[in-house]
Amino acid sequence: MAGARRRAPTLIMPENGPFVLVVAGSDSSGGAGIARDIETLAQHGVRACLAVTALTVQTHEGVARVDLTPADLVEAQIRAALASNRVRAIKIGMLGNGENVAALARVLADNPHVPAVLDPVLVTTSGSALLAVDGVAALCADLMPKCTVVTPNLPELTLLAEAIVGAAAAGQEPPLRHRFAVPPLPHCVGARHNGEVGAMSFLSPVDLGRGGARRLTEWGTIDAPATSEHLPDVPALVQHQAAILLAAAPAVLVKGGHAIGTRAIDILFRSGQSPLPFTAARHDKTMRGTGCMLASAIAANLAGGRDLTDAIASAKAHVAGRFA
Known part of the structure; x- marks a missing residue:
């Protein structure tokens, strides 16, 4: 019929195809959390199985309101999902507290062959805490070493680096300075130090809210392809914070959504390798749940057999396409 719209082809997910296990909380508004994860996995033709860590009431x-799932039930869900399906990757979002972090860490220790993507959900966009203090410590000490990649935004990067260095300096349990080799502090603008571990003055959440992150992260002005060797001028403090996280995790993808500039640039840091930027155009409009989307897309690509670099490049393009 003339003028009739053509229907988009229906994406059929094979029953025997790979699964991604989503370990995260619900969002009653549908803007983030498990709703975004399942949506993104379906767009990649990948099936999802679930372990719900929290029920939230949010707009x-x-x-x-946030009601956390008991840790024994979280662990039981995860083990049941792994036993029932061909899980080829795990996407981790909100965990809520240290007990849930520990439960997940135990399961990952039993399944080291399954790649895990950790989106460290610490606070909401509106500023509400979503991970207790004990959870942050457990995340750094017990979970991050077992994950394939951690995907913090700039505020999360600061908070996680501060937690690692603070625990190392205080000798708190677990003794992070014995488990991780915290790199020496650099001489850089925005950092105050006296040469001792833990002396770095990191940006606080209040500073971040006042635009401190913008002052230290004014990258994104280059025009580069998705995986360019042209690394933007990343502030030394951000590079140092990423190096601290690399003491705990094998790879860290620092998301530049809180930076400024014409390009939205995420940078992959790995020990012994040059940082690798992934760029896309920066848009004026905003969308909740983009961190969930990116991590889920990475997990979907890993489940499909891609290596980490290709998985991130494709996921970055997917998220950018949602703004088009």
Whole structure:
């Protein structure tokens, strides 16, 4: 019929295809959390199985209530999902507290062959805490070493680096300075130090809210392809914080969504390798759940057999396409 719209082809997910296990919380608004994860996996033709860590009551403006799932139930869900399906990757989002982190870490220790993508959900966009203090410590000490890649945004990068260095300096349990080799502090603008571990003055969440992150992260002005060797001028403090996280995790993808500039640039840091930027055009409009989308897309690509670099490049392009 003339003028009739053509239907988009239906994406059929094979029953025997790979699964991605999503370990995360719900979002009643549908803007983030498990809803975004399942949506993104379906767009990649990958099936999802679930372990729900929390029920939240929230709108696009804020969180009204959070009820955490007991850790034994979280662990039981994860083990049941792994036993029932061909899980080829795990996407990790909100965990809520240290007990849930420990439960997941135990399962990952039993399944080291399954790649895991950790989106460290610490606070909501509106500023509500989604991971207790004990959870942050457990995340750094017990979970990050077992993950394939960790994907913090700039505020999360600061908070995780501060937690690692603070625990190392204080000798808290677990003794992070014995488990991780924290790199020496650099001489860089924005950092104050006296040569001792833990002396770095990191940006606080308040500073980040006041634009401190923008002052230290003004990259994104280059025009480069998705995986260019042209690394933008990343502030030394950001590079140092990424190096601290690499003491705990094998790979760290620092997301530049909180930076400024014409390009939205994420940078992959790996020990012994040059940082690798992934770029896309920066858009004026905003969308909740982009961190969930990116991590889920990476997990879907890993489940499909791609290596980490290709998985990130494709996932970056997928998220950018949602803004087109």
